[in-house]
Amino acid sequence: MIMEELDCLGLKCPRPIIELARRIDTLADGDQILIMADDPAAGPDLVAWCRMRGHELVSSDPPRFVIMKRS
Incomplete structure (x- = not known):
């Protein structure tokens, strides 16, 4: 498992x-x-995006969000 980082601050x-x-x-x-x-x-946008795209929001502790890619 790879953990990438994306800085959108x-x-x-x-x-x-x-x-x-x-x-x-x-x-x-x-x-x-x-x-x-x-x-x-x-x-809220990340929750909705994950639901629509089928990915998993692993943790949500603003400003840190972890998403797992699901095919």
């Missing part, structure tokens, strides 16, 4: 989601990505 939504969508395609199934995002909308 200071970026306003939807930029953290856009950056995540670009990066997640480089990961293998089961890899995780740590996203640092301090926009208040990031948490």
Whole structure:
């Protein structure tokens, strides 16, 4: 399992989601990505994005979010 990091601190939504969508395609199934995002909308947006895309939100402790890629 690989843990990638994505620094989105200071970026306003939807930029953290856009950056995540670009990066997640480089990961293998089961890899995780740590996203640092301090926009208040990031948490709810990441929950919805994971649900729509079939990925798993492993932890949500703003500003730290961990997502596991699922194929």
